[in-house]
Amino acid sequence: MPQHMALKGDLELHARIKPLVELYGAEWVSAARDLDTWPNARASARLRIRRDGARQARKLYSPAVLADERDRQVLREMAAQGIQVRISATPLPQGTVFIDRRTMFLTGPETAPSSPHGPRHRTYTMSAEPALVSGAYALFEAAWETATDLAALSDAARPRIDAQAREVLYALGSGMTDVAAARELGMSLRTYRRRVAELLVTLGADSRFQAGMRAGELGLTRR
Amino acid sequence: MPQHMALKGDLELHARIKPLVELYGAEWVSAARDLDTWPNARASARLRIRRDGARQARKLYSPAVLADERDRQVLREMAAQGIQVRISATPLPQGTVFIDRRTMFLTGPETAPSSPHGPRHRTYTMSAEPALVSGAYALFEAAWETATDLAALSDAARPRIDAQAREVLYALGSGMTDVAAARELGMSLRTYRRRVAELLVTLGADSRFQAGMRAGELGLTRR
DNA sequence: GAGGCTATGGCACCTTGCTGCCAGAGGCAC
DNA sequence: GTGCCTCTGGCAGCAAGGTGCCATAGCCTC
Numbered sequence: 001m002p003q004h005m006a007l008k009g010d011l012e013l014h015a016r017i018k019p020l021v022e023l024y025g026a027e028w029v030s031a032a033r034d035l036d037t038w039p040n041a042r043a044s045a046r047l048r049i050r051r052d053g054a055r056q057a058r059k060l061y062s063p064a065v066l067a068d069e070r071d072r073q074v075l076r077e078m079a080a081q082g083i084q085v086r087i088s089a090t091p092l093p094q095g096t097v098f099i100d101r102r103t104m105f106l107t108g109p110e111t112a113p114s115s116p117h118g119p120r121h122r123t124y125t126m127s128a129e130p131a132l133v134s135g136a137y138a139l140f141e142a143a144w145e146t147a148t149d150l151a152a153l154s155d156a157a158r159p160r161i162d163a164q165a166r167e168v169l170y171a172l173g174s175g176m177t178d179v180a181a182a183r184e185l186g187m188s189l190r191t192y193r194r195r196v197a198e199l200l201v202t203l204g205a206d207s208r209f210q211a212g213m214r215a216g217e218l219g220l221t222r223r
Numbered sequence: 224m225p226q227h228m229a230l231k232g233d234l235e236l237h238a239r240i241k242p243l244v245e246l247y248g249a250e251w252v253s254a255a256r257d258l259d260t261w262p263n264a265r266a267s268a269r270l271r272i273r274r275d276g277a278r279q280a281r282k283l284y285s286p287a288v289l290a291d292e293r294d295r296q297v298l299r300e301m302a303a304q305g306i307q308v309r310i311s312a313t314p315l316p317q318g319t320v321f322i323d324r325r326t327m328f329l330t331g332p333e334t335a336p337s338s339p340h341g342p343r344h345r346t347y348t349m350s351a352e353p354a355l356v357s358g359a360y361a362l363f364e365a366a367w368e369t370a371t372d373l374a375a376l377s378d379a380a381r382p383r384i385d386a387q388a389r390e391v392l393y394a395l396g397s398g399m400t401d402v403a404a405a406r407e408l409g410m411s412l413r414t415y416r417r418r419v420a421e422l423l424v425t426l427g428a429d430s431r432f433q434a435g436m437r438a439g440e441l442g443l444t445r446r
Numbered sequence: 447g448a449g450g451c452t453a454t455g456g457c458a459c460c461t462t463g464c465t466g467c468c469a470g471a472g473g474c475a476c
Numbered sequence: 477g478t479g480c481c482t483c484t485g486g487c488a489g490c491a492a493g494g495t496g497c498c499a500t501a502g503c504c505t506c
Contacts, residue, residue, distance in 0.1 A: 004227055004352070031362060060365075090368035094361035106358030125355055129227070131348035132355060135329030138317035139254060139362035142283075145313035146369035173436050175429030178493070188455045193494065206398030208493085209435040213396050216439020401463070411485045416464065431463085 004132075006108075007124040013105065016126055020099045029098040031060040031140060033091065034071075057083040060144055062091045079150050086147035098137055103128045165202070166220075168195045172212065173221050227355075229331075230347040236328065239349055243322045252321040254283040254363055256314065257294075280306040283367055285314045302373050309370035321360055326351045388425070389443075391418045395435065396444050 007013050059078065065071045066087060079085045095107040108123035127133060171181035171192075182192035196208075205211035215221055230236050282301065288294045289310060302308045318330040331346030350356060394404035394415075405415035419431075428434035438444055 004355075006354070031365070088365050088369070090365050092361055092365055094358040096358050096362060106354050108354050123354070125352065125358070127355060129348065131229070131329050131331050131346070132227075132350060132359075135317040135319050135348070136355075136359045136362060138315055139319060139359060139366055142254070142311050142313050142315055143362055143365035143369070146311070146366070172430070172432045175433040177430075177491090190455050190457090190495095191453085194454085197494070207395070207400075208430070208432040209395045210398040212432040212435025212437075213439040213444055214435075216436040216441075217444060218439075221436055221440060400461090413465095413485050413487090414483085417484085420464075 004127045004129055005125070007105075007126055010122065013124045017097070017099070017105065020103055027098070027100050028057045029101075029137075029140065030058070030096065031088075031092050031143065032095040033062045033093060034065055058144065059083055059085050060092065060140070060147055061085070061087055063087055063089065064091065075150055085150040086144060087150060088143055088147045092143075096136065096140065098133065098140065101137055102130070102133060104133045104136055165195065165199055168192070168199055169215060169220060172196065172199075172208070173215070227350045227352055228348070230328075230349055233345065236347045240320070240322070240328065243326055250321070250323050251280045252324075252360075252363065253281070253319065254311075254315050254366065255318040256285045256316060257288055281367065282306055282308050283315065283363070283370055284308070284310055286310055286312065287314065298373055308373040309367060310373060311366055311370045315366075319359065319363065321356065321363065324360055325353070325356060327356045327359055388418065388422055391415070391422055392438060392443060395419065395422075395431070396438070 007016060061075070065075065075085050097105040099105075104127050106125045106127075108125060167185055168181075171184060174181075176184065178189060178192055178196070182189045185192065187195075200206070200208070200211050203211045203214045205214055230239060284298070288298065298308050320328040322328075327350055329348045329350075331348065390408055391404075394407060397404075399407065401412060401415055401419070405412045408415065410418075423429075423431070423434050426434045426437045428437055
């Protein structure tokens with residue numbers, strides 16, 4: 001098998017991936033823009049997990065996958081099956097799959113399908129050159145480490161912060177006194193303090209300092 | 224020129240990189256474990272910056288480079304010359320250089336030098352295959368985006384937190400009242416509040432909430 | 447309309463946090 | 477020893493935060 005070759009279409013990709021997964025596939029690591037980037041990847045990963053739970057699978061996705069509720073459900077299912085799912089803070093225009101750290105597949109540049117609803121004959125590139133694969137793998141690791149685990153983004157861990165709570169959060173973060181903040185937000189001191197108290201409950205904090213800490217850790221102060 | 228080839232030794236690497244930089248080198252993007260990963264890269268980057276300031280250079284390093292004061296000085300110099308320097312949260316075992324997004328070089332696997340102080344004949348891999356380069360570039364982007372800018376880690380931005388201040392920080396973060404925290408730390412209420420006030424100054428905060436937020440953002444609550 | 451629910455704001459009262467002032471303790475130089 | 481400096485703790489007074497209580501306003505249902 002050559003060290004490096006181009007693949008045309010999903011069928012050819014699948015034909016290349018399948019034997020690798022069956023022969024070596026101890027570890028499946030992928031970065032993808034969405035859930036459709038690696039066709040059948042989801043099904044085959046599930047199959048592998050079911051067959052022998054020990055195999056490791058890691059999937060890194062663009063933040064866009066969180067937008068759709070159905071996609072989130074699929075992600076939760078994957079996580080429940082033992083696949084490690086993380087969400088990158090930045091989009092991942094190119095998809096990458098590493099199988100057992102020795103072979104990698106990359107999606108080709110984005111091309112429009114020949115007809116709007118016709119099959120997309122995407123191209124892929126496969127490489128088994130150790131230097132290339134390990135170099136790209138190191139970059140993947142760096143992206144992986146700083147990505148957020150799906151669990152941390154789940155509904156339970158991520159407190160619900162609506163627009164008003166966010167304004168209160170911002171006011172608190174600006175260092176204003178309650179009097180100034182209430183005036184700024186056009187509400188009475190009493191109501192402002194009510195909002196702050198609710199925020200403390202939401203963040204599970206016993207003091208304002210602790211609430212600020214949580215908010216900072218959760219990145220609620222940015223964006 | 225072949226799309227993909229192996230290079231032995233720094234001289235050969237340099238011979239390959241130089242014409243690319245001179246011909247196309249509008250952008251130099253690299254990920255490295257330390258300042259020695261890309262020999263002469265520093266000098267050549269400086270040269271390019273000086274010749275035409277418009278050229279873009281980005282360098283992503285492992286956190287280990289911050290350990291040595293001399294290295295930090297070099298990083299500061301690079302930043303002062305317009306090179307964007309960021310520090311990854313995780314080690315980057317493999318070095319990677321992208322030149323103008325069309326050619327990439329990767330360090331080979333780590334090999335011990337033939338003699339302890341002899342020249343290290345490291346191997347490198349070069350590739351100009353668009354799919355490989357753009358795929359790896361996407362991974363680099365993801366790692367870059369989540370890495371911390373050197374400026375944010377500089378001495379000015381990073382407050383000095385000694386052991387005692389850290390204990391106070393921890394007490395504040397636990398949600399205790401001042402009375403309980405002072406008792407816990409074996410100091411009087413007055414002294415505890417002095418420490419808290421000093422901490423606020425250190426963090427540049429006007430309120431305890433703001434201080435907690437800063438501490439959370441700076442990751443001072445972990446480790 | 448009456449009744450009920452919810453959100454808001456004003457008030458009062460208490461707790462907590464913040465800081466200026468001063469007294470004492472400990473260390474160091476002379 | 478004296479003088480000086482720094483750190484600490486107690487006290488006092490004020491500012492700020494926290495919350496229970498109640499009145500009012502808006503809205504929905506019947």
